Structure formats: structure tokens, C-alpha cells
Amino acid sequence: MSDLKSDIKQLIIDALGLEDISVSDIGDEQTLFGEGLGLDSVDALELGLAIQKTYGIKIDADAKDTRNHFSNVASLAAFVTAKQAA
Amino acid sequence: MINFNIAAWRAWAPGLDSVADWQAWSQQPSVLPASNAAPDVSFLPAMQRRRLSRLARMAFSVGWPLADGHEALPLVFASRHGETPRTFDILSDLAAEQPLSPTQFSLSVHNAxxxxxxxxxxxxxxxxAIAAAGDGLEHGLIEACALLNEGAPAVLLVITEEQPPHAYAQWIDDVPFPYAVGLLLTPGMQWQISLATNATGIEKAPWPHSLNLLRHLLDEQASFQHAWKDRVWNWQRSL
Structure with a gap:
């Protein structure tokens, strides 16, 4: 799980071109969008795509809880784990 | 006929940044070796510059210093081929039936x-944002002069071309290397351009028009011609 979190952090950095940020700069519970890391709506789409490609899972963009899954790295890791187990 | 002053200019190509660099190039113009170098745009915050392609970085690097101190400055952006690397990436994903990158897609349009x-x-x-033929410089100038005639105290014109991906090499033969030229234009009679429509016997310029203009800005030649298809642009400088 902790490896998954750091993998997701690296994925965020690579997929979104955050050249001046390293894995250790992103907190597990840090808010990703808006405040916190300061990502925007295009980043949300890009990250959704990267997660789907990397982990072979489907994300329903219209599902109500999708927004919650993307709130921070810990919630994303829990989401990926649950999806992969399903 | 259109007339204007070139109050200031900036240009960038891999390895060519300063006026001295361009002076040296224009005395012995040559095709630059292939390079992935991109201009420094560290004046932009990291979160803003991270999505900029080299084409965008080139445009910003020549335009930004010219716009310095101008409160409201209209902009004419001219590129014949635009973001060909992004287009090619998107088409490659489509061909491989892969989902498209939202970032690539949103920034691939000509006015991005x-x-x-x-x-x-x-x-x-x-x-x-205009995409004209090989005489995009002159078409951009017409657009800019229209804005000056409407009362704009200055207009920024940026002409830029990216090295197209190899797959397009067969069709795109007018980009010797990636480059950007920025011209800060003001009302005046320093330069006059008139258009004639008989290009018989007139050779095409040896370099893209905006690079050819740089050569003449530096060698202070009083008049020259740029011919493209049947259009001949007669450039005249009042010294």
C-alpha cells in the first residue's frame, strides 16, 4: 500500500509534468485539486487517464464518488486497490 | 500598401538567442543542427509553464520581453504548421486506439x-491566431496594421514554427529549424510593404520570410522582395 502510494505520486508527477516536485513533496493526505497541490480540471482528466492506463481499471467520470477518490493520494490508492480486487 | 515601425524585435532558435547570435547567423545563414533545446521561460511560474510545448515556449520567450511595460497589447500569432508534434501524438494514439490525452487535445488547437x-x-x-502560407509574416503584418489603424498604440506580432515530426517531412519543406520571431510594431513610416501579383522570374526567399526579414533588419538593406506563389511583397525601408 505504501509502495502504491509512492507509485501514484510518481505517476502524478510524470503524467502532469510537475518537473520541480518530487515524491517526498506530496503528502498522502494532501489535497490534490484546487488548493493543496493546486491541480486543475485538465489535470483531473489527465490523471484519470493515467490511472486507468497504468492500473487497467475503469473510472466512471459521472459517478458521484469519483470526486472523493481523487481527493488525495491515500484515497486514490484505496480506490485502485479496491478496483483491482473487484 | 501598409506601413509601420518595428520598435523592437526578439528571435530564438536552438543556439541563437541574442542579437549577436543572430548577427553571426545572418552573415552566414545555415541550417542549424537538429536539437531538442527549448528557450528559457523561467519567468513563468512552474505550474504555468509545465504544459507549454516548445512552440509555446518559443512564442513566450520572444514575446514576453517585448510586451514588458505595455498595459494592453494586442497580439497577432502566426504559424503555418502550428503544433505538429502534438497533432502527431494525438493521431498516433488514435491510430493505436488509445484514449487521447486531454492536455494534448486542449493545447493542440491553433489559438492555444x-x-x-x-x-x-x-x-x-x-x-x-493565423495560419497562412509561406508568407504568414506579411499576412500577420496586415492584421497587425489593421489594429494599429484602429488606434492601438502598439501591436505584438509573433511568428513561430516548430520542427515537424519526421512523418511529415515529405510534405513540410519550409521549416529548416524551429524558430520564433517577435516584432513590436508601432504606427509609422519606417517600413512600407506593397503587394504585387506577378511573381514571374522572382525567386522564393532562401529562408522563411521572418528569418529573411531578420537578415535585412541586421544588414540594413533598404528594399527587398518576398515572393510566395503569385504574391510579391515589396519591402521598402525609409532610412
Missing amino acids: VIGLWSIMRGETSEMT
């Missing part, structure tokens, strides 16, 4: 650069 310019500078003046 002026949109980013507007957001990053908080600039709400008129902005135009």
Missing part, C-alpha cells in the same frame, strides 16, 4: 498559445 498568453498575462486585448 494566445489563450495561454491571455491567461498568464491577464491580457484581454484583441488577439488573433
Whole structure:
């Protein structure tokens, strides 16, 4: 799980071109969008795509809880784990 | 006929940044070796510059210093081929039946650069993105002069071309290397351009028009011609 979190952090950095940020700069519970890391709506789409490609899972963009899954790295890791187990 | 002053200019190509670099190049113009180098745009916050392609970085690097101190500055952006590397990436994903990158898609349109310019500078003046043929420089100047005639105290014209991906090499033969040229234009009679429509016997310029213009800005030649298809642009400088 902790490896998954750091993998997701690296994925965020690579997929979104955050050249001046390293894995250790992103907190597990840090808010990703808006405040916190300061990502925007295009980043949300890009990250959704990267997660789907990397982990072979489907994300329903219209599902109500999708927004919650993307709130921070810990919630994303829990989401990926649950999806992969399903 | 259109007339204008070139109050200042900036240009960038891999390895060519300063006036001295361009002076040296224009004395012995040559095709630059292939390079992935991109200009420094560290004047932009990291979160803003991270999505900029080299084409956008080139446009910003020549335009930004010219716009310095101008509160409201209309912009004309001219590129014949635009973001060919992005287009090619998107088409490659499509061909492989892969989902498209939203970032690539949103920034692949021809007016993406002026949109980013507007957001990053908080600039709400008129902005135009044009894709003309090999005489995009002159078409951009017509657009810019129309804005000057409407009363704009200055207009920024940025002409830029990216090295197209190899797959397009067969069709795109007018980009010897990636480059950007920025011209800060003001009303005046320093330069006059008139258009004639018989290009018989007139050779095409040896370099893209905006690079050829740089050569003449530096060698102070009083008149020259740029011919493209049946259009002949007669450039005249009042010294």
C-alpha cells in the first residue's frame, strides 16, 4: 500500500509534468485539486487517464464518488486497490 | 500598401538567442543542427509553464520581453504548421486506439498559445491566431496594421514554427529549424510593404520570410522582395 502510494505520486508527477516536485513533496493526505497541490480540471482528466492506463481499471467520470477518490493520494490508492480486487 | 515601425524585435532558435547570435547567423545563414533545446521561460511560474510545448515556449520567450511595460497589447500569432508534434501524438494514439490525452487535445488547437498568453498575462486585448502560407509574416503584418489603424498604440506580432515530426517531412519543406520571431510594431513610416501579383522570374526567399526579414533588419538593406506563389511583397525601408 505504501509502495502504491509512492507509485501514484510518481505517476502524478510524470503524467502532469510537475518537473520541480518530487515524491517526498506530496503528502498522502494532501489535497490534490484546487488548493493543496493546486491541480486543475485538465489535470483531473489527465490523471484519470493515467490511472486507468497504468492500473487497467475503469473510472466512471459521472459517478458521484469519483470526486472523493481523487481527493488525495491515500484515497486514490484505496480506490485502485479496491478496483483491482473487484 | 501598409506601413509601420518595428520598435523592437526578439528571435530564438536552438543556439541563437541574442542579437549577436543572430548577427553571426545572418552573415552566414545555415541550417542549424537538429536539437531538442527549448528557450528559457523561467519567468513563468512552474505550474504555468509545465504544459507549454516548445512552440509555446518559443512564442513566450520572444514575446514576453517585448510586451514588458505595455498595459494592453494586442497580439497577432502566426504559424503555418502550428503544433505538429502534438497533432502527431494525438493521431498516433488514435491510430493505436488509445484514449487521447486531454492536455494534448486542449493545447493542440491553433489559438492555444494566445489563450495561454491571455491567461498568464491577464491580457484581454484583441488577439488573433493565423495560419497562412509561406508568407504568414506579411499576412500577420496586415492584421497587425489593421489594429494599429484602429488606434492601438502598439501591436505584438509573433511568428513561430516548430520542427515537424519526421512523418511529415515529405510534405513540410519550409521549416529548416524551429524558430520564433517577435516584432513590436508601432504606427509609422519606417517600413512600407506593397503587394504585387506577378511573381514571374522572382525567386522564393532562401529562408522563411521572418528569418529573411531578420537578415535585412541586421544588414540594413533598404528594399527587398518576398515572393510566395503569385504574391510579391515589396519591402521598402525609409532610412
